[in-house]
Amino acid sequence: MLVSQLFPQTSKTAPAGAESLNQQLLIRAGFIHQEMAGVYTYLPLGLKVLTKLSQIIREEMDRIGGQEVLMPALHPGENWKKTGRFETFDVLFKFKGASGADVVLGPTHEEIIYPLLTEYVTSYKDLPIALYQIQTKFRNELRAKAGLLRGREFLMKDLYSFHASEQDRDQYYEKVKKSYLKIFAQIGLPVLVTKAAGGTFSDLSDEFQSLTPSGEDTIFVCQSCQRAVNQEVFDEETCQQCGGEFKKEKSIEVGNIFPLKQSYAKAFGLYFTSEKGEKKLVSVGCYGLGISRVMGAIVEVFHDEKGIIWPEKVAPFQVYIVGLDLESKDIWDKAENIYQNLQAEGIEVLFDDRKSVSAGEKFTDADLLGIPYRVVISKKSESNLELKKRGEKTTQLVSLAELKSQLK
RNA sequence: CGGGGAUUGGCGCAGUGGUAGCGCGCUCGGUUUGGGACCGAGAGGCCGUGAGUUCAAAUCUCACAUCCCCGACCA
Secondary structure, three states: OEHHHOOOOOOOOOOOOOOOHHHHHHHHOOOEEEEEOOEEEEOHHHHHHHHHHHHHHHHHHHHOOOEEOOOOOEEEHHHHHHHOHHHHOOOOEEEEOOOOOEEEEOOOOHHHHHHHHHOOOOEHHHOOEEEEEEEEEEOOOOOOEOHHHEOOEEEEEEEEEEEOOHHHHHHHHHHHHHHHHHHHHHHOOOOEEEEEEOOOOOOEEEEEEEEOOOOOEEEEEEOOOOOEEEHHHOOOOOOOOOOOOEEEEEEEEEEEEEEOOOHHHHHHOOEEEOOOOOEEEOEEEEEEEEHHHHHHHHHHHOEEOOEEOOOOOOOOOOEEEEEOOOOOHHHHHHHHHHHHHHHHOOOOEEEEOOOOOOHHHHHHHHHHHOOOEEEEEOOOOOOOEEEEEOOOOOEEEEOHHHHHHHHO
16 A cells, blocks of 8 residues: 555644544544544554454454354344343433334344344254354443543444353353453453453453553452452452462453353243253353454553554554655665565555655654554665664664565 | 533634634645755635624623543443
8 A cells, every 4th residue: 555545644633632542543643533422433544453353353253163143233122121121221322213113222232142043043952052243332331432442333243152051151151261362362462361240241250451551440460370350349358369469450341251141041032952851041151352442452552652553463554665765766666666576475565655755754654653564765775675663673674585584 | 420621724722802813734836855844825714503792702691512531330
């Protein structure tokens, strides 16, 4: 992609009111645009990040036997009345459909997936089943805030698993927990599995918390074994597991998994016939991961005073070519050639081909966008390339072949 | 939902009663090019919305809307 053609341009200033870091940097760098409180457009760079995050998650969900579906955002209010959450789920968007019936914008999908499963699950032979989706969720938060960290419309992966026994569900639950850790390791965002309350879903849950001062959750982290407990259920003098000391930390919840109560299965009549011919309730787990929130959390955790520092796996591009002295045909040809050459290798490259823009502005934009590798091509670099990693200070002179091997 | 703040060209801001200005960005011309260059010439605003006070309102009053912050709430 040529920077001269990339939509939109970067900005020196963030809009008034954009105070949180992820919001400021993502807006200034042109990843997102705010439409209203808690609602954003994802611009080309931002969508690339979301897509990469989604793909990492999708592959891992497939690996643990998840099958991808796409459920509706519009839900019959009727279903929400069956679970009682039409009244108790306080951030529910509700309105009337054309027939005058209550309609809900989905904040989560138990009310859709349970009735769906009742139509197909009748026998223990039909179980287990794991279905997931990557979809836009709606929650009418009383106070949307902190950029992508708490929105009213946001992208989320939700997985639901259905089992013939609680034991089977619990085994799968542990499997998902490990799978989540793999996902965050791939993304490059450190997280702590944290004991927490289950809200309207269950009695207990595990949260995946990423430590950052701008987080809105408070958790206690054991300083010797890293076991973490959310403040809402914290009740220990010293760590139950190792006796270590706890430290109070601020964090962002980027994922949350729940063994679901049986009340949902009862509400929708999700039964199956066991091997012994008994009618039994299906055991269910639900597993959420806030994709757009992860994007915000990454910016909160990985940035410096100049801009974002994307982990390589989720960066919108891998290489940012700063072309200087481009009015010289030799330099232009060289830069263009390297740009094409890297792209032919499947490497994602942003080429700053702007001729009327100063060197300083190109460096500043490169830092703001946070692309992992910056390559400078100019008269000064002669036959070599200047390579610098975002977030590091040292620059090295390399050949094209050396650059390629570093990128592999 | 309680409390506080904000709303003026695309963006950031100044402007306390006499019909609007600065910086950035943008356009044109020229000089520049290793950390957001410079000179010159331009374009661009029903001052959030509605009512009121006044000869006169961006400015004073009231209402509303929207955004942000703190708190409460929170899969």
